[in-house]
Amino acid sequence: MSTTVDTTAATAARKERTPVRPARIVLHVFLVCMALAWLGPLLWALYAAMRPYGETSEKGYVSWPDKLSFDNFTNAFTQSDMTHYFVNTLIIAVPAVLLTLFLSSMVAFYVSRFDFRINLFLLLVFTAGNLLPQQVIITPLYRLYLLIDLPGITMSGKLYDSALGLVLIHVAFQSGFCAFVLSNYMRSLPHELTEAALVDGASVWRLYWQIVLPLCKPAMAALATLLSIWIYNDFFWALVLISTGENMPITSALNNLSGQYFTDPNLVAAGALLTAIPTLIVYFALQRQFVSGLTLGANKG
């Protein structure tokens, strides 16, 4: 069955199909079972979400359905005004992702294309900051946010309880990881590219904006995918730094809603699954970027 002889050994090994052996069949049976077990909790949530509460409370959850419908999804969506919370998330996530990429790419450019003495230290500061657990900094941050008055700029008049506050902490925190990844990426670009332009008298901004940045598109795309999912999924920052339920992004709003509006588990299941849909869409649409972002550079092959 092995037909590919050309290309490199690595790709040939990839494309090669081994003939069907009993061991292969056993492996597939095992993997199918495991995959089903892994999808199990999600499928169970979907099943619960598709059944009316009246039916499950009467017959129990482990029972044959009389009727399956998407009513719980529409109810969860309308009852809790989910559109509003999705918009809140957008208001936070879009600027946060763009700003993180912009700021971290500038730092990465600085540390990777020039030989300043401070480079290594700067990169260490960014990377280590990103690895800290958020709870390490939350107490002073919370006080700081309460202290900073921004009358007229944010709804709350403070940094606390505002989308701006969340954007800032996301950018500050995530730029550590992005600066690190992008600086490695930029270091791999041939230095002649920028050197020649510099000799010709181009400004450093031009080097960054017109030469280096366009070449970083693949890395930026991968990071953008990762960041969108991480920021969308944020629960902790919003939980602590937002006090008004109205201002919450969708993930932390769900926590409030499940106590406030939802009276039955089927509806909570529907709400939870609805919340997960955007990340699943991003993941399925940009799977390659997501996985390559997560392991950026780990694959030398």
Place this chain on the structure above:
Amino acid sequence: MSSETTTKIPEAAAVPPPGATTPQRRFPQGHQRLLTRRDRLTLGLMAGLPTILHVALVWVTALASILLAFTTWDGIGFDSIKWVGLHNFTELFTNNPQFWPAVEHNIVWFVALILIPTPLGLFLAVQLDKNIRFSRVYQTAFFLPVVMSLAVIGFVWQLIYNPDTGLINSLIGANEPGHYIDWIGDPDLNLWAILIAASWRHTGYMMILYLAGLKGVDPSLREASALDGANEWQTFKNVIFPTLRPTNTVVLVVTIIEALRAFDLVFVFNKGAEGTELLSILVTNNIIGESSRIGYGSAIAVVLLVISLAVIIPYLIATFRKERQA
């Protein structure tokens, strides 16, 4: 965890992207003379602004945590800040019934993640690396939980653990009042119940990291090993696994940090009530809970900070040193 529901992996990223086998020279010192005054100013701003934001919000606050840990403060006005030395720490270590359980649970969290989902993720990665059919479908199934918010995962797993309506109790007939097995409320059970949900997610993450590591293994190593007549297990144990060392380091660091960051799942499950206390939960309770004991909360944060730095610093130094030598 939360916004960083997935811990980052600097070392994996430290390896240059494909095609960059030789380390590139940066601008030799001489070329910096080409920089005009304006260029230097631009560069200063380019690096300076992001650094100010990052340092102000992350490092200055971390430092403030340390300072506040030696004070008491009710958070109302600065006048009420009082220096109390090590009082918060002695109180924490000797007089807080939740502290040592929290430390223990953080450790259990790490040990559980390293013992079950990590080897399982490695095993799945090795199987999926055998270029079998439908590999992508399997990968997606295992990886799906990693894409989802831990808060959402908490809601999904409650449908399984709920005493009266949950899947498990319904299946084993323990869903009648009086016969409940309270997976969420019983202090002997709830940590393990949550850890199963956490492991469910962690496995997919480990699988992806190991898959990436395995793709980097030189195929000729396998060929040589096969020629020498080694069987599959021998090849893995003696040839493949040793080459995964960098991945193993990443996995270890990622898992420690995930264990220290653990928060969302527990908060959604039972807000860290009896049986599921964690350091992160104790810190947070001091802010959004009823009490506002800022110095005390900061002292817990400092414990968390010290443990984290003890892992982060040696790891990053090793990573950066290796990179420099490359």
